[in-house]
Amino acid sequence: MPSQPTPPSTEPPTPLPHPPQDADDGRYMALRTRDARFDGRFFTGVTSTGIYCRPVCSVRTPKRENCRFFDLAAQAERAGFRPCLRCRPEVSPASMVWSTQDASHLLVHHALRLLDAPDALQSDPHSAQALAERLGVSDRHLRRLFEAQLGLSPLQYLQTRRLLTAKQLLTDTPLPVTQVALASGFGSVRRFNAAFAQHYGLSPTALRRSGAVAGEGATGTLRLAYRPPLDAPALLAFFAKRQFHGVEWAQPEGAAPSLRRTVRLRPSTGAQPITGWVQAQFDTARHQVLLQTSDSLYPVLPAVLRRVRALLDLDADPAPINAVLHADFPQGDGLRVPGAWDGLELAVRAVLGQQITVAAARTLGQRLVERFGEPIATPWPQLSRLFPTADVLARAEGEALGQLGIVRQRQAAIVALARAVDAGQITLDSTADVPATTRALCALPGIGDWTAQYIAMRVLRWPDAFVAGDVALHKALGVQGQKQPARAATEASAAWQPWRSYAVVRAWASLEASAEPAAPTPPVANSLSNP
Secondary structure, eight states, X not given: OOOOOOOOXXXXXXXXXXXXXXXXXXXXXXXXXXXXXXBTTBEEXXXXXXEEEOTTOOSOOXXXXXXXXXXXXXXXXXXXXXXXXXXXXXXXXXXXXXOSOOHHHHHHXXXXXXXXXXXXXXXXXXXXXXXXXXXXXXXXXXXXXXXXXXXXXXXXXXXXXXXXXXXXXXXXXXXXXXHHHHHTTOSSHHHHHHHHHHHHSSOHHHHHHHHHHTTOOOOSOEEEEOOSOOOHHHHHHHHHHHOOTBTEEXXXXXXXXXXXXXXXXXXXXXXXXXXXXXXXXXXXXXXXXXXXEOGGGGGGHHHHHHHHHHHTTTXXXXXXXXXXXXXXXXXXXXXXXXXXXXXXXXXXXXXXXXTSOHHHHHHHHHHHHHHHOOBOOOSSTTBOBXXXXXXXXXXXXXXXXXXXXXXXXXHHHHHHHHHHHHTTSSOOSXXXXXXXXXXXXXXXXXXXXXXXXXXXXXXXXXXXXXXXXXXHHHHHXXXXXXXXXXXXXXXXXXXXXXXXXXXXXXXXXXXXXXXXXXXXXXXXXXXXXXX
């Protein structure tokens, strides 16, 4: 690993529990082979250099006796190690472990999801009480669980997130240090410099120079790693089939599959929205996505990074998913669950797609964009409009929606959705409480379990969402002829928990693969393959 001077430690690190020796031996083997499937699943601290690295680091493999292994980057930093400037731990995929573990493990995992959210970077660094209250536990209980399971506190984990976010912005963008400090959650440049000096032994400007020396100059292109396999053409083909002209443009084929789209972000409640564009290009040889954005999005880059990772499902871990699903879906190991840039946009797409074909739903959505969307300038003629905002759709009149060909039931559903989102009654992102959100969605007019589960799958990023009433799914599973196909599908899905969202995607793919190429697409009632 790159040799860097180790800064003096003000206090000895708290010893962390070591995994079993055979587990460490397996991790060392993955490190030796630079196996990208383990990227983000563990980090290696090298005692001879004081550096911690990803398993895919390209430098010479350290000796086994010099290696300590950690599940999280925050654990490595608490133990006194600093991030490698070559492999850059900040670009690794997040650890997304879903299972039927006990309640305490699930609570800690949900807390990590909330701490990974961009909004968490801007939260009060001296209080974890709000996080504990959101999880329904006491602050003391949450800290006790973190210490027992991870060997660190929630605030120590959040501090590492801030530092690694700042490190990526310093390395990949020309943002001034002051803007980097604010975007990554530090209240002042003084506090920012102090944190870097304490944890990394150098100033932010020195780290930026070190990054340039390591071949990572501030080009404006951000790297987002993922674990293989990932079928990029299949993922982008899904988007291409459903794209609205002017808003989104996907190119599934070619040497560099890519996705471009216009975007809108609100930095905080009450703040003016920021608009711009993003381009995500797959570098499949290196298992990473190269992200470029408009300059206007630089102040909100942490949120942009988070949304792109969710949009392309870059944090998925194929190993545990395939262990459950491969026997039933052997051709789907590289398939991911397509996400959504904006929760309301995807929810509206789902409503428009009820009981009609993909092409018909896209036509209605296109009319909606052209009637209510705002124009925006981009470098590409394919991108020229923004999807309508919640407040605009909340004020949309039935007559105006009816002129677009949208029937009354869906008019009511779209307006109700927009009003609930605009008023803050429903949150549509990956930090939302899944059961509570799906119940709130089903309480709205024109929205049932099918639509709510689809939103849970693509917006809330719930890996175990399942649309039992989906007609296309029934056909793929061969239960469409049964008296109660939804019950039969649910019974079959028990073997796929907790990865039923991925099973649904693989079932759709198997259905499309078996279809005749020249056959027209028939109307499908309540099919998740539509939105």
